[in-house]
Amino acid sequence: MIDFQAISPLQRTWLLELGLERAFLARLPQARPASQSAPAQEQAGTPVAPAAVERKLDDASSFVTKPAPARGVASDAMTAARDQALALLRKPGARPVVAAPVEDSLAQKPTVLIQPEKTQDMASLLEQVQACQECGLYTGRAQVVFGSELLVEPDWMIIGEAPGTSDDRSAQPFDGKAGLLLQAMLNSAIPNASIYKTHLVKCRPLGNRPPTQEELAACRAFLDAQIRLVQPRRLLAVGLLAAVALSGRDEDLEALRGQTLAYTDSLGRSLPLVVTYHPASLLLRPQHKANAWRDLSLLRELQAQS
Structure with missing residues:
Protein backbone atom coordinates (compact mmCIF):
# COMPACT_ATOMS: atom_id res chain seq x y z
CA MET A 1 0.00 0.00 0.00
CA ILE A 2 1.30 3.49 -0.85
CA ASP A 3 2.05 5.81 2.10
CA PHE A 4 1.19 9.46 1.48
CA GLN A 5 2.75 12.49 3.10
CA ALA A 6 0.55 14.71 5.22
CA ILE A 7 -0.87 17.65 3.29
CA SER A 8 -1.75 21.12 4.50
CA PRO A 9 -5.06 22.90 3.78
CA LEU A 10 -3.30 24.98 1.14
CA GLN A 11 -1.99 21.85 -0.58
CA ARG A 12 -5.44 20.29 -0.37
CA THR A 13 -6.93 23.33 -2.11
CA TRP A 14 -4.38 23.05 -4.93
CA LEU A 15 -5.12 19.34 -5.41
CA LEU A 16 -8.85 20.07 -5.62
CA GLU A 17 -8.10 22.63 -8.32
CA LEU A 18 -6.10 19.99 -10.19
CA GLY A 19 -9.15 17.70 -10.32
CA LEU A 20 -8.60 15.14 -7.54
CA GLU A 21 -11.75 13.70 -6.01
CA ARG A 22 -12.83 14.92 -2.56
CA ALA A 23 -13.30 11.31 -1.42
CA PHE A 24 -9.66 10.58 -2.23
CA LEU A 25 -8.39 13.70 -0.46
CA ALA A 26 -10.40 12.82 2.65
CA ARG A 27 -8.29 9.69 3.06
CA LEU A 28 -4.98 11.61 2.97
CA PRO A 29 -3.34 12.46 6.33
CA GLN A 30 -3.82 16.10 7.29
CA ALA A 31 -0.97 18.32 8.50
CA ARG A 32 -1.31 19.75 12.00
CA PRO A 33 -2.77 23.26 12.01
CA ALA A 34 -0.31 26.08 12.43
CA SER A 35 -1.93 27.06 15.77
CA GLN A 36 -0.82 23.72 17.26
CA SER A 37 2.75 23.74 15.95
CA ALA A 38 3.62 27.41 16.16
CA PRO A 39 6.07 28.64 18.82
CA ALA A 40 4.72 30.05 22.08
CA GLN A 41 5.19 33.64 20.99
CA GLU A 42 2.92 32.96 17.97
CA GLN A 43 0.14 31.63 20.17
CA ALA A 44 0.52 34.66 22.46
CA GLY A 45 -0.18 36.97 19.59
CA THR A 46 3.39 37.79 18.75
CA PRO A 47 3.64 38.57 15.00
CA VAL A 48 5.28 35.88 12.95
CA ALA A 49 8.51 36.86 11.29
CA PRO A 50 8.26 37.52 7.55
CA ALA A 51 10.98 34.95 6.94
CA ALA A 52 8.85 32.28 8.60
CA VAL A 53 5.87 33.21 6.44
CA GLU A 54 7.97 33.03 3.29
CA ARG A 55 9.35 29.68 4.40
CA LYS A 56 5.81 28.30 4.83
CA LEU A 57 4.75 29.59 1.43
CA ASP A 58 7.84 28.02 -0.15
CA ASP A 59 7.00 24.69 1.49
CA ALA A 60 3.45 24.84 0.12
CA SER A 61 4.51 25.93 -3.36
CA SER A 62 6.93 23.01 -3.59
CA PHE A 63 3.89 20.77 -4.15
CA VAL A 64 2.61 22.88 -7.04
CA THR A 65 4.01 21.84 -10.42
CA LYS A 66 4.14 23.67 -13.64
CA PRO A 67 1.29 22.87 -16.01
CA ALA A 68 1.93 20.28 -18.71
CA PRO A 69 2.62 21.58 -22.22
CA ALA A 70 -0.56 22.30 -24.15
CA ARG A 71 -1.59 19.45 -26.45
CA GLY A 72 -4.58 21.08 -28.02
CA VAL A 73 -7.14 19.52 -25.64
CA ALA A 74 -7.87 21.00 -22.18
CA SER A 75 -8.69 17.62 -20.62
CA ASP A 76 -5.24 16.30 -21.56
CA ALA A 77 -3.56 19.17 -19.68
CA MET A 78 -5.66 18.54 -16.57
CA THR A 79 -4.87 14.81 -16.68
CA ALA A 80 -1.13 15.50 -16.91
CA ALA A 81 -1.25 17.96 -13.95
CA ARG A 82 -3.16 15.45 -11.82
CA ASP A 83 -0.63 12.68 -12.57
CA GLN A 84 2.26 14.96 -11.62
CA ALA A 85 0.60 15.90 -8.31
CA LEU A 86 0.05 12.24 -7.43
CA ALA A 87 3.68 11.45 -8.26
CA LEU A 88 4.84 14.04 -5.69
CA LEU A 89 2.69 12.51 -2.96
CA ARG A 90 3.95 8.97 -3.50
CA LYS A 91 7.00 7.37 -1.91
CA PRO A 92 10.38 8.05 -3.50
CA GLY A 93 10.91 5.83 -6.51
CA ALA A 94 7.22 5.46 -7.35
CA ARG A 95 6.48 5.98 -11.04
CA PRO A 96 3.57 8.09 -12.24
CA VAL A 97 0.85 6.49 -14.35
CA VAL A 98 1.26 7.24 -18.05
CA ALA A 99 -1.84 7.16 -20.23
CA ALA A 100 -1.74 4.76 -23.17
CA PRO A 101 -1.47 6.40 -26.59
CA VAL A 102 -4.73 6.76 -28.46
CA GLU A 103 -4.78 5.22 -31.94
CA ASP A 104 -5.86 7.35 -34.85
CA SER A 105 -9.33 6.03 -35.72
CA LEU A 106 -9.84 8.56 -38.50
CA ALA A 107 -7.38 6.94 -40.90
CA GLN A 108 -9.08 6.15 -44.20
CA LYS A 109 -8.23 3.67 -46.89
CA PRO A 110 -7.12 5.09 -50.23
CA THR A 111 -9.91 5.56 -52.74
CA VAL A 112 -10.13 2.91 -55.48
CA LEU A 113 -10.33 4.36 -58.98
CA ILE A 114 -13.23 2.70 -60.86
CA GLN A 115 -12.04 2.24 -64.46
CA PRO A 116 -12.89 -1.34 -65.53
CA GLU A 117 -12.33 -0.60 -69.21
CA LYS A 118 -8.65 0.18 -68.46
CA THR A 119 -8.01 -2.66 -66.04
CA GLN A 120 -5.24 -5.03 -67.08
CA ASP A 121 -5.61 -7.84 -64.51
CA MET A 122 -8.37 -9.66 -62.64
CA ALA A 123 -7.10 -8.72 -59.17
CA SER A 124 -7.51 -5.01 -59.93
CA LEU A 125 -10.94 -5.60 -61.45
CA LEU A 126 -12.08 -7.49 -58.34
CA GLU A 127 -10.86 -4.62 -56.14
CA GLN A 128 -12.92 -2.17 -58.19
CA VAL A 129 -16.03 -4.38 -57.97
CA GLN A 130 -15.66 -4.56 -54.17
CA ALA A 131 -15.39 -0.76 -53.96
CA CYS A 132 -18.23 -0.04 -56.41
CA GLN A 133 -21.32 1.80 -55.12
CA GLU A 134 -22.91 2.68 -58.48
CA CYS A 135 -26.18 0.99 -57.50
CA GLY A 136 -27.85 0.02 -54.24
CA LEU A 137 -27.09 -3.72 -54.45
CA TYR A 138 -23.87 -3.34 -52.47
CA THR A 139 -25.84 -2.41 -49.33
CA GLY A 140 -27.59 -5.78 -49.10
CA ALA A 171 -18.88 -15.94 -52.90
CA GLN A 172 -19.08 -18.57 -55.66
CA PRO A 173 -21.46 -18.35 -58.66
CA PHE A 174 -24.07 -21.09 -59.17
CA ASP A 175 -23.51 -22.50 -55.68
CA GLY A 176 -26.80 -24.14 -54.81
CA LYS A 177 -29.37 -26.60 -56.16
CA ALA A 178 -29.56 -24.73 -59.45
CA GLY A 179 -25.77 -24.76 -59.70
CA LEU A 180 -25.65 -28.52 -59.07
CA LEU A 181 -28.19 -29.08 -61.85
CA LEU A 182 -26.21 -26.87 -64.24
CA GLN A 183 -22.98 -28.72 -63.47
CA ALA A 184 -24.68 -32.07 -64.07
CA MET A 185 -25.97 -30.84 -67.44
CA LEU A 186 -22.52 -29.57 -68.45
CA ASN A 187 -20.86 -32.81 -67.35
CA SER A 188 -23.26 -34.74 -69.59
CA ALA A 189 -22.83 -32.53 -72.67
CA ILE A 190 -19.22 -31.24 -72.50
CA PRO A 191 -17.47 -33.28 -69.76
CA ASN A 192 -13.92 -32.34 -70.72
CA ALA A 193 -14.48 -28.62 -71.33
CA SER A 194 -12.83 -25.94 -69.18
CA ILE A 195 -15.46 -23.57 -67.75
CA TYR A 196 -15.51 -20.17 -66.03
CA LYS A 197 -18.74 -18.97 -64.36
CA THR A 198 -20.01 -15.52 -63.43
CA HIS A 199 -23.14 -13.32 -63.43
CA LEU A 200 -24.32 -10.10 -65.05
CA VAL A 201 -24.26 -8.37 -61.64
CA LYS A 202 -21.84 -9.19 -58.83
CA CYS A 203 -24.08 -8.54 -55.79
CA ARG A 204 -27.21 -10.46 -54.77
CA PRO A 205 -30.50 -8.55 -55.06
CA LEU A 206 -32.47 -8.85 -51.82
CA GLY A 207 -35.20 -11.46 -52.03
CA ASN A 208 -33.45 -13.06 -55.05
CA ARG A 209 -35.43 -10.79 -57.36
CA PRO A 210 -34.19 -10.15 -60.93
CA PRO A 211 -31.81 -7.19 -61.22
CA THR A 212 -33.28 -3.98 -62.62
CA GLN A 213 -32.12 -2.36 -65.85
CA GLU A 214 -30.33 0.34 -63.84
CA GLU A 215 -28.45 -2.32 -61.83
CA LEU A 216 -27.55 -4.20 -65.01
CA ALA A 217 -26.24 -1.01 -66.61
CA ALA A 218 -24.18 -0.13 -63.51
CA CYS A 219 -22.40 -3.51 -63.60
CA ARG A 220 -22.09 -3.98 -67.39
CA ALA A 221 -18.61 -2.43 -67.67
CA PHE A 222 -17.31 -4.96 -65.12
CA LEU A 223 -18.75 -7.87 -67.10
CA ASP A 224 -17.27 -6.63 -70.39
CA ALA A 225 -13.86 -6.20 -68.72
CA GLN A 226 -14.17 -9.67 -67.21
CA ILE A 227 -14.86 -11.24 -70.61
CA ARG A 228 -11.92 -9.30 -72.11
CA LEU A 229 -9.52 -10.52 -69.40
CA VAL A 230 -10.74 -14.13 -69.24
CA GLN A 231 -10.77 -14.47 -73.07
CA PRO A 232 -13.15 -17.43 -73.32
CA ARG A 233 -13.60 -19.25 -76.62
CA ARG A 234 -17.42 -19.36 -76.33
CA LEU A 235 -20.24 -17.99 -74.18
CA LEU A 236 -23.31 -19.66 -72.68
CA ALA A 237 -26.04 -17.30 -71.41
CA VAL A 238 -28.52 -18.88 -68.97
CA GLY A 239 -31.80 -17.04 -68.48
CA LEU A 240 -33.58 -14.33 -70.43
CA LEU A 241 -31.76 -11.31 -68.94
CA ALA A 242 -28.33 -12.76 -69.74
CA ALA A 243 -29.46 -13.76 -73.23
CA VAL A 244 -30.76 -10.27 -74.08
CA ALA A 245 -27.78 -8.47 -72.51
CA LEU A 246 -25.15 -10.51 -74.38
CA SER A 247 -26.93 -10.90 -77.72
CA GLY A 248 -28.20 -7.32 -77.90
CA ARG A 249 -31.53 -8.63 -79.21
CA ASP A 250 -34.68 -7.69 -77.28
CA GLU A 251 -36.59 -10.91 -77.93
CA ASP A 252 -38.05 -13.63 -75.75
CA LEU A 253 -35.98 -16.62 -74.72
CA GLU A 254 -37.67 -19.08 -77.09
CA ALA A 255 -36.76 -16.89 -80.07
CA LEU A 256 -33.09 -16.73 -79.02
CA ARG A 257 -32.64 -20.43 -78.21
CA GLY A 258 -31.60 -23.20 -80.60
CA GLN A 259 -29.08 -21.19 -82.62
CA THR A 260 -25.55 -19.85 -82.42
CA LEU A 261 -25.55 -16.12 -81.78
CA ALA A 262 -22.57 -13.77 -81.49
CA TYR A 263 -21.10 -11.50 -78.84
CA THR A 264 -18.47 -8.90 -79.77
CA ASP A 265 -16.06 -8.10 -76.93
CA SER A 266 -14.23 -4.80 -76.30
CA LEU A 267 -11.25 -6.03 -78.34
CA GLY A 268 -13.46 -6.54 -81.41
CA ARG A 269 -13.46 -10.33 -81.20
CA SER A 270 -16.68 -12.14 -82.14
CA LEU A 271 -17.44 -15.02 -79.77
CA PRO A 272 -20.02 -17.79 -80.36
CA LEU A 273 -22.98 -17.35 -78.00
CA VAL A 274 -25.52 -20.03 -77.02
CA VAL A 275 -28.66 -19.28 -75.01
CA THR A 276 -30.60 -21.66 -72.72
CA TYR A 277 -32.88 -21.75 -69.68
CA HIS A 278 -31.64 -20.79 -66.26
CA PRO A 279 -31.23 -23.96 -64.16
CA ALA A 280 -33.41 -22.44 -61.42
CA SER A 281 -36.20 -22.19 -64.01
CA LEU A 282 -35.73 -25.85 -64.91
CA LEU A 283 -36.22 -26.83 -61.26
CA LEU A 284 -39.60 -25.06 -61.31
CA ARG A 285 -40.59 -26.13 -64.85
CA PRO A 286 -39.28 -29.66 -65.54
CA GLN A 287 -41.13 -29.69 -68.89
CA HIS A 288 -38.38 -27.45 -70.31
CA LYS A 289 -35.64 -30.00 -69.69
CA ALA A 290 -36.10 -31.58 -73.14
CA ASN A 291 -35.53 -28.22 -74.83
CA ALA A 292 -32.58 -27.54 -72.54
CA TRP A 293 -31.01 -30.81 -73.64
CA ARG A 294 -31.26 -29.67 -77.27
CA ASP A 295 -29.37 -26.51 -76.29
CA LEU A 296 -26.68 -28.64 -74.67
CA SER A 297 -26.37 -30.68 -77.83
CA LEU A 298 -25.50 -27.43 -79.62
CA LEU A 299 -22.77 -26.87 -77.02
CA ARG A 300 -21.37 -30.33 -77.76
CA GLU A 301 -21.29 -29.59 -81.52
CA LEU A 302 -19.43 -26.32 -81.00
CA GLN A 303 -17.00 -27.96 -78.57
CA ALA A 304 -16.22 -30.67 -81.11
CA GLN A 305 -15.25 -28.08 -83.73
CA SER A 306 -12.14 -26.95 -81.81
Missing part, protein backbone atom coordinates in the same frame (compact mmCIF):
# COMPACT_ATOMS: atom_id res chain seq x y z
CA ARG A 141 -24.86 -8.20 -50.08
CA ALA A 142 -22.84 -10.40 -47.72
CA GLN A 143 -19.93 -10.42 -50.17
CA VAL A 144 -19.15 -9.87 -53.83
CA VAL A 145 -19.75 -12.86 -56.10
CA PHE A 146 -17.11 -12.15 -58.74
CA GLY A 147 -16.51 -15.44 -60.55
CA SER A 148 -15.29 -19.01 -60.24
CA GLU A 149 -11.65 -20.05 -60.19
CA LEU A 150 -9.83 -18.17 -62.92
CA LEU A 151 -8.89 -20.13 -66.04
CA VAL A 152 -6.83 -18.85 -68.96
CA GLU A 153 -8.88 -18.92 -72.19
CA PRO A 154 -11.50 -21.45 -71.00
CA ASP A 155 -13.62 -23.32 -73.53
CA TRP A 156 -16.82 -21.78 -72.13
CA MET A 157 -17.81 -18.81 -69.99
CA ILE A 158 -21.19 -19.39 -68.32
CA ILE A 159 -23.04 -16.16 -67.50
CA GLY A 160 -26.15 -16.04 -65.31
CA GLU A 161 -28.33 -13.16 -64.17
CA ALA A 162 -27.49 -12.49 -60.51
CA PRO A 163 -26.11 -14.30 -57.45
CA GLY A 164 -28.54 -16.23 -55.26
CA THR A 165 -28.58 -16.80 -51.52
CA SER A 166 -26.05 -19.66 -51.60
CA ASP A 167 -23.79 -17.68 -53.93
CA ASP A 168 -23.89 -14.70 -51.57
CA ARG A 169 -22.88 -16.96 -48.69
CA SER A 170 -19.95 -18.68 -50.43
Whole structure:
Protein backbone atom coordinates (compact mmCIF):
# COMPACT_ATOMS: atom_id res chain seq x y z
CA MET A 1 0.00 0.00 0.00
CA ILE A 2 1.30 3.49 -0.85
CA ASP A 3 2.05 5.81 2.10
CA PHE A 4 1.19 9.46 1.48
CA GLN A 5 2.75 12.49 3.10
CA ALA A 6 0.55 14.71 5.22
CA ILE A 7 -0.87 17.65 3.29
CA SER A 8 -1.75 21.12 4.50
CA PRO A 9 -5.06 22.90 3.78
CA LEU A 10 -3.30 24.98 1.14
CA GLN A 11 -1.99 21.85 -0.58
CA ARG A 12 -5.44 20.29 -0.37
CA THR A 13 -6.93 23.33 -2.11
CA TRP A 14 -4.38 23.05 -4.93
CA LEU A 15 -5.12 19.34 -5.41
CA LEU A 16 -8.85 20.07 -5.62
CA GLU A 17 -8.10 22.63 -8.32
CA LEU A 18 -6.10 19.99 -10.19
CA GLY A 19 -9.15 17.70 -10.32
CA LEU A 20 -8.60 15.14 -7.54
CA GLU A 21 -11.75 13.70 -6.01
CA ARG A 22 -12.83 14.92 -2.56
CA ALA A 23 -13.30 11.31 -1.42
CA PHE A 24 -9.66 10.58 -2.23
CA LEU A 25 -8.39 13.70 -0.46
CA ALA A 26 -10.40 12.82 2.65
CA ARG A 27 -8.29 9.69 3.06
CA LEU A 28 -4.98 11.61 2.97
CA PRO A 29 -3.34 12.46 6.33
CA GLN A 30 -3.82 16.10 7.29
CA ALA A 31 -0.97 18.32 8.50
CA ARG A 32 -1.31 19.75 12.00
CA PRO A 33 -2.77 23.26 12.01
CA ALA A 34 -0.31 26.08 12.43
CA SER A 35 -1.93 27.06 15.77
CA GLN A 36 -0.82 23.72 17.26
CA SER A 37 2.75 23.74 15.95
CA ALA A 38 3.62 27.41 16.16
CA PRO A 39 6.07 28.64 18.82
CA ALA A 40 4.72 30.05 22.08
CA GLN A 41 5.19 33.64 20.99
CA GLU A 42 2.92 32.96 17.97
CA GLN A 43 0.14 31.63 20.17
CA ALA A 44 0.52 34.66 22.46
CA GLY A 45 -0.18 36.97 19.59
CA THR A 46 3.39 37.79 18.75
CA PRO A 47 3.64 38.57 15.00
CA VAL A 48 5.28 35.88 12.95
CA ALA A 49 8.51 36.86 11.29
CA PRO A 50 8.26 37.52 7.55
CA ALA A 51 10.98 34.95 6.94
CA ALA A 52 8.85 32.28 8.60
CA VAL A 53 5.87 33.21 6.44
CA GLU A 54 7.97 33.03 3.29
CA ARG A 55 9.35 29.68 4.40
CA LYS A 56 5.81 28.30 4.83
CA LEU A 57 4.75 29.59 1.43
CA ASP A 58 7.84 28.02 -0.15
CA ASP A 59 7.00 24.69 1.49
CA ALA A 60 3.45 24.84 0.12
CA SER A 61 4.51 25.93 -3.36
CA SER A 62 6.93 23.01 -3.59
CA PHE A 63 3.89 20.77 -4.15
CA VAL A 64 2.61 22.88 -7.04
CA THR A 65 4.01 21.84 -10.42
CA LYS A 66 4.14 23.67 -13.64
CA PRO A 67 1.29 22.87 -16.01
CA ALA A 68 1.93 20.28 -18.71
CA PRO A 69 2.62 21.58 -22.22
CA ALA A 70 -0.56 22.30 -24.15
CA ARG A 71 -1.59 19.45 -26.45
CA GLY A 72 -4.58 21.08 -28.02
CA VAL A 73 -7.14 19.52 -25.64
CA ALA A 74 -7.87 21.00 -22.18
CA SER A 75 -8.69 17.62 -20.62
CA ASP A 76 -5.24 16.30 -21.56
CA ALA A 77 -3.56 19.17 -19.68
CA MET A 78 -5.66 18.54 -16.57
CA THR A 79 -4.87 14.81 -16.68
CA ALA A 80 -1.13 15.50 -16.91
CA ALA A 81 -1.25 17.96 -13.95
CA ARG A 82 -3.16 15.45 -11.82
CA ASP A 83 -0.63 12.68 -12.57
CA GLN A 84 2.26 14.96 -11.62
CA ALA A 85 0.60 15.90 -8.31
CA LEU A 86 0.05 12.24 -7.43
CA ALA A 87 3.68 11.45 -8.26
CA LEU A 88 4.84 14.04 -5.69
CA LEU A 89 2.69 12.51 -2.96
CA ARG A 90 3.95 8.97 -3.50
CA LYS A 91 7.00 7.37 -1.91
CA PRO A 92 10.38 8.05 -3.50
CA GLY A 93 10.91 5.83 -6.51
CA ALA A 94 7.22 5.46 -7.35
CA ARG A 95 6.48 5.98 -11.04
CA PRO A 96 3.57 8.09 -12.24
CA VAL A 97 0.85 6.49 -14.35
CA VAL A 98 1.26 7.24 -18.05
CA ALA A 99 -1.84 7.16 -20.23
CA ALA A 100 -1.74 4.76 -23.17
CA PRO A 101 -1.47 6.40 -26.59
CA VAL A 102 -4.73 6.76 -28.46
CA GLU A 103 -4.78 5.22 -31.94
CA ASP A 104 -5.86 7.35 -34.85
CA SER A 105 -9.33 6.03 -35.72
CA LEU A 106 -9.84 8.56 -38.50
CA ALA A 107 -7.38 6.94 -40.90
CA GLN A 108 -9.08 6.15 -44.20
CA LYS A 109 -8.23 3.67 -46.89
CA PRO A 110 -7.12 5.09 -50.23
CA THR A 111 -9.91 5.56 -52.74
CA VAL A 112 -10.13 2.91 -55.48
CA LEU A 113 -10.33 4.36 -58.98
CA ILE A 114 -13.23 2.70 -60.86
CA GLN A 115 -12.04 2.24 -64.46
CA PRO A 116 -12.89 -1.34 -65.53
CA GLU A 117 -12.33 -0.60 -69.21
CA LYS A 118 -8.65 0.18 -68.46
CA THR A 119 -8.01 -2.66 -66.04
CA GLN A 120 -5.24 -5.03 -67.08
CA ASP A 121 -5.61 -7.84 -64.51
CA MET A 122 -8.37 -9.66 -62.64
CA ALA A 123 -7.10 -8.72 -59.17
CA SER A 124 -7.51 -5.01 -59.93
CA LEU A 125 -10.94 -5.60 -61.45
CA LEU A 126 -12.08 -7.49 -58.34
CA GLU A 127 -10.86 -4.62 -56.14
CA GLN A 128 -12.92 -2.17 -58.19
CA VAL A 129 -16.03 -4.38 -57.97
CA GLN A 130 -15.66 -4.56 -54.17
CA ALA A 131 -15.39 -0.76 -53.96
CA CYS A 132 -18.23 -0.04 -56.41
CA GLN A 133 -21.32 1.80 -55.12
CA GLU A 134 -22.91 2.68 -58.48
CA CYS A 135 -26.18 0.99 -57.50
CA GLY A 136 -27.85 0.02 -54.24
CA LEU A 137 -27.09 -3.72 -54.45
CA TYR A 138 -23.87 -3.34 -52.47
CA THR A 139 -25.84 -2.41 -49.33
CA GLY A 140 -27.59 -5.78 -49.10
CA ARG A 141 -24.86 -8.20 -50.08
CA ALA A 142 -22.84 -10.40 -47.72
CA GLN A 143 -19.93 -10.42 -50.17
CA VAL A 144 -19.15 -9.87 -53.83
CA VAL A 145 -19.75 -12.86 -56.10
CA PHE A 146 -17.11 -12.15 -58.74
CA GLY A 147 -16.51 -15.44 -60.55
CA SER A 148 -15.29 -19.01 -60.24
CA GLU A 149 -11.65 -20.05 -60.19
CA LEU A 150 -9.83 -18.17 -62.92
CA LEU A 151 -8.89 -20.13 -66.04
CA VAL A 152 -6.83 -18.85 -68.96
CA GLU A 153 -8.88 -18.92 -72.19
CA PRO A 154 -11.50 -21.45 -71.00
CA ASP A 155 -13.62 -23.32 -73.53
CA TRP A 156 -16.82 -21.78 -72.13
CA MET A 157 -17.81 -18.81 -69.99
CA ILE A 158 -21.19 -19.39 -68.32
CA ILE A 159 -23.04 -16.16 -67.50
CA GLY A 160 -26.15 -16.04 -65.31
CA GLU A 161 -28.33 -13.16 -64.17
CA ALA A 162 -27.49 -12.49 -60.51
CA PRO A 163 -26.11 -14.30 -57.45
CA GLY A 164 -28.54 -16.23 -55.26
CA THR A 165 -28.58 -16.80 -51.52
CA SER A 166 -26.05 -19.66 -51.60
CA ASP A 167 -23.79 -17.68 -53.93
CA ASP A 168 -23.89 -14.70 -51.57
CA ARG A 169 -22.88 -16.96 -48.69
CA SER A 170 -19.95 -18.68 -50.43
CA ALA A 171 -18.88 -15.94 -52.90
CA GLN A 172 -19.08 -18.57 -55.66
CA PRO A 173 -21.46 -18.35 -58.66
CA PHE A 174 -24.07 -21.09 -59.17
CA ASP A 175 -23.51 -22.50 -55.68
CA GLY A 176 -26.80 -24.14 -54.81
CA LYS A 177 -29.37 -26.60 -56.16
CA ALA A 178 -29.56 -24.73 -59.45
CA GLY A 179 -25.77 -24.76 -59.70
CA LEU A 180 -25.65 -28.52 -59.07
CA LEU A 181 -28.19 -29.08 -61.85
CA LEU A 182 -26.21 -26.87 -64.24
CA GLN A 183 -22.98 -28.72 -63.47
CA ALA A 184 -24.68 -32.07 -64.07
CA MET A 185 -25.97 -30.84 -67.44
CA LEU A 186 -22.52 -29.57 -68.45
CA ASN A 187 -20.86 -32.81 -67.35
CA SER A 188 -23.26 -34.74 -69.59
CA ALA A 189 -22.83 -32.53 -72.67
CA ILE A 190 -19.22 -31.24 -72.50
CA PRO A 191 -17.47 -33.28 -69.76
CA ASN A 192 -13.92 -32.34 -70.72
CA ALA A 193 -14.48 -28.62 -71.33
CA SER A 194 -12.83 -25.94 -69.18
CA ILE A 195 -15.46 -23.57 -67.75
CA TYR A 196 -15.51 -20.17 -66.03
CA LYS A 197 -18.74 -18.97 -64.36
CA THR A 198 -20.01 -15.52 -63.43
CA HIS A 199 -23.14 -13.32 -63.43
CA LEU A 200 -24.32 -10.10 -65.05
CA VAL A 201 -24.26 -8.37 -61.64
CA LYS A 202 -21.84 -9.19 -58.83
CA CYS A 203 -24.08 -8.54 -55.79
CA ARG A 204 -27.21 -10.46 -54.77
CA PRO A 205 -30.50 -8.55 -55.06
CA LEU A 206 -32.47 -8.85 -51.82
CA GLY A 207 -35.20 -11.46 -52.03
CA ASN A 208 -33.45 -13.06 -55.05
CA ARG A 209 -35.43 -10.79 -57.36
CA PRO A 210 -34.19 -10.15 -60.93
CA PRO A 211 -31.81 -7.19 -61.22
CA THR A 212 -33.28 -3.98 -62.62
CA GLN A 213 -32.12 -2.36 -65.85
CA GLU A 214 -30.33 0.34 -63.84
CA GLU A 215 -28.45 -2.32 -61.83
CA LEU A 216 -27.55 -4.20 -65.01
CA ALA A 217 -26.24 -1.01 -66.61
CA ALA A 218 -24.18 -0.13 -63.51
CA CYS A 219 -22.40 -3.51 -63.60
CA ARG A 220 -22.09 -3.98 -67.39
CA ALA A 221 -18.61 -2.43 -67.67
CA PHE A 222 -17.31 -4.96 -65.12
CA LEU A 223 -18.75 -7.87 -67.10
CA ASP A 224 -17.27 -6.63 -70.39
CA ALA A 225 -13.86 -6.20 -68.72
CA GLN A 226 -14.17 -9.67 -67.21
CA ILE A 227 -14.86 -11.24 -70.61
CA ARG A 228 -11.92 -9.30 -72.11
CA LEU A 229 -9.52 -10.52 -69.40
CA VAL A 230 -10.74 -14.13 -69.24
CA GLN A 231 -10.77 -14.47 -73.07
CA PRO A 232 -13.15 -17.43 -73.32
CA ARG A 233 -13.60 -19.25 -76.62
CA ARG A 234 -17.42 -19.36 -76.33
CA LEU A 235 -20.24 -17.99 -74.18
CA LEU A 236 -23.31 -19.66 -72.68
CA ALA A 237 -26.04 -17.30 -71.41
CA VAL A 238 -28.52 -18.88 -68.97
CA GLY A 239 -31.80 -17.04 -68.48
CA LEU A 240 -33.58 -14.33 -70.43
CA LEU A 241 -31.76 -11.31 -68.94
CA ALA A 242 -28.33 -12.76 -69.74
CA ALA A 243 -29.46 -13.76 -73.23
CA VAL A 244 -30.76 -10.27 -74.08
CA ALA A 245 -27.78 -8.47 -72.51
CA LEU A 246 -25.15 -10.51 -74.38
CA SER A 247 -26.93 -10.90 -77.72
CA GLY A 248 -28.20 -7.32 -77.90
CA ARG A 249 -31.53 -8.63 -79.21
CA ASP A 250 -34.68 -7.69 -77.28
CA GLU A 251 -36.59 -10.91 -77.93
CA ASP A 252 -38.05 -13.63 -75.75
CA LEU A 253 -35.98 -16.62 -74.72
CA GLU A 254 -37.67 -19.08 -77.09
CA ALA A 255 -36.76 -16.89 -80.07
CA LEU A 256 -33.09 -16.73 -79.02
CA ARG A 257 -32.64 -20.43 -78.21
CA GLY A 258 -31.60 -23.20 -80.60
CA GLN A 259 -29.08 -21.19 -82.62
CA THR A 260 -25.55 -19.85 -82.42
CA LEU A 261 -25.55 -16.12 -81.78
CA ALA A 262 -22.57 -13.77 -81.49
CA TYR A 263 -21.10 -11.50 -78.84
CA THR A 264 -18.47 -8.90 -79.77
CA ASP A 265 -16.06 -8.10 -76.93
CA SER A 266 -14.23 -4.80 -76.30
CA LEU A 267 -11.25 -6.03 -78.34
CA GLY A 268 -13.46 -6.54 -81.41
CA ARG A 269 -13.46 -10.33 -81.20
CA SER A 270 -16.68 -12.14 -82.14
CA LEU A 271 -17.44 -15.02 -79.77
CA PRO A 272 -20.02 -17.79 -80.36
CA LEU A 273 -22.98 -17.35 -78.00
CA VAL A 274 -25.52 -20.03 -77.02
CA VAL A 275 -28.66 -19.28 -75.01
CA THR A 276 -30.60 -21.66 -72.72
CA TYR A 277 -32.88 -21.75 -69.68
CA HIS A 278 -31.64 -20.79 -66.26
CA PRO A 279 -31.23 -23.96 -64.16
CA ALA A 280 -33.41 -22.44 -61.42
CA SER A 281 -36.20 -22.19 -64.01
CA LEU A 282 -35.73 -25.85 -64.91
CA LEU A 283 -36.22 -26.83 -61.26
CA LEU A 284 -39.60 -25.06 -61.31
CA ARG A 285 -40.59 -26.13 -64.85
CA PRO A 286 -39.28 -29.66 -65.54
CA GLN A 287 -41.13 -29.69 -68.89
CA HIS A 288 -38.38 -27.45 -70.31
CA LYS A 289 -35.64 -30.00 -69.69
CA ALA A 290 -36.10 -31.58 -73.14
CA ASN A 291 -35.53 -28.22 -74.83
CA ALA A 292 -32.58 -27.54 -72.54
CA TRP A 293 -31.01 -30.81 -73.64
CA ARG A 294 -31.26 -29.67 -77.27
CA ASP A 295 -29.37 -26.51 -76.29
CA LEU A 296 -26.68 -28.64 -74.67
CA SER A 297 -26.37 -30.68 -77.83
CA LEU A 298 -25.50 -27.43 -79.62
CA LEU A 299 -22.77 -26.87 -77.02
CA ARG A 300 -21.37 -30.33 -77.76
CA GLU A 301 -21.29 -29.59 -81.52
CA LEU A 302 -19.43 -26.32 -81.00
CA GLN A 303 -17.00 -27.96 -78.57
CA ALA A 304 -16.22 -30.67 -81.11
CA GLN A 305 -15.25 -28.08 -83.73
CA SER A 306 -12.14 -26.95 -81.81
